[in-house]
Amino acid sequence: MTTADDTGWLRTPVFEVAEVAKRYDDWAATYDQTLQSWNYDAPQVAAGLLVDRLPNAVVLDIGCGTGLTGLALHQQRVAVIDGLDLSSESIGLARARNVYRDLHQHDFNSGPLPVSDDSYDAVLCVGVMSYAHDPASLIREMCRVVKPNGTIVFSHRSDLWREADFPTMLDGFRNEGLLTDTSWTDPKPYMPGNSDFADDILVFYVVARVN
Ligand SMILES: C[S@@+](CC[C@H](N)C(=O)[O-])C[C@H]1O[C@@H](n2cnc3c(N)ncnc32)[C@H](O)[C@@H]1O
Numbered sequence: 001m002t003t004a005d006d007t008g009w010l011r012t013p014v015f016e017v018a019e020v021a022k023r024y025d026d027w028a029a030t031y032d033q034t035l036q037s038w039n040y041d042a043p044q045v046a047a048g049l050l051v052d053r054l055p056n057a058v059v060l061d062i063g064c065g066t067g068l069t070g071l072a073l074h075q076q077r078v079a080v081i082d083g084l085d086l087s088s089e090s091i092g093l094a095r096a097r098n099v100y101r102d103l104h105q106h107d108f109n110s111g112p113l114p115v116s117d118d119s120y121d122a123v124l125c126v127g128v129m130s131y132a133h134d135p136a137s138l139i140r141e142m143c144r145v146v147k148p149n150g151t152i153v154f155s156h157r158s159d160l161w162r163e164a165d166f167p168t169m170l171d172g173f174r175n176e177g178l179l180t181d182t183s184w185t186d187p188k189p190y191m192p193g194n195s196d197f198a199d200d201i202l203v204f205y206v207v208a209r210v211n
Pocket residue numbers: 017020021024042043062063064065066067068069084085086087090106107108109125126127128131
């Protein structure tokens with residue numbers, strides 16, 4: 001059973017999918033409380049960035065977890081939100097919020113998202129990129145399921161952002177014509193109340209338009 005006291009594994013993300021699912025299943029019941037105690041505001045920040053760019057969007061929340069991002073979108077008057085996540089326990093809690101239209105259990109490392117091309121106005125992906133075995137493929141999938149001129153918003157922690165050189169990857173997508181109007185924030189506090197992250201690991205938010 002993972003508790004608020006033994007989340008040290010977050011700093012070095014687990015990569016093995018079954019292990020990730022188990023950890024989030026075990027944590028689901030106390031996840032919201034723990035994240036609140038760490039002053040985690042990424043769902044609200046990311047939802048705000050999306051709504052500023054594209055109000056009233058039909059949104060897919062990738063890695064929706066217990067639904068904190070769906071709740072933030074709902075509070076910012078987004079009406080149609082679907083979600084997908086690996087953790088069935090987390091999905092159950094997300095469903096209980098009554099803010100999602102559809103929820104799917106899916107491993108995004110297993111292949112294409114279970115979604116047709118051009119299905120959404122926007123994708124949001126918050127606190128999740130660390131678990132992508134191939135972040136570039138996941139971003140390509142986001143672009144596939146979003147309509148032309150739609151928006152993608154995702155967060156990524158500063159240590160892994162630098163390690164994988166996200167600016168060069170995003171420039172590549174712009175040069176390829178997949179994304180336009182790509183911008184990212186300065187690094188912001190991520191989980192300031194978690195001593196493993198605090199001032200050491202911050203978070204970038206990316207906002208981009210899909211061509
Ligand atoms: C830090 S939580 C973020 C949840 C939510 N977006 C939030 O901000 O509270 C990471 C989420 O990513 C999900 N996740 C991790 N690996 C995944 C995968 N391969 N496919 C789908 N979801 C995954 C986990 O189950 C977990 O719910």
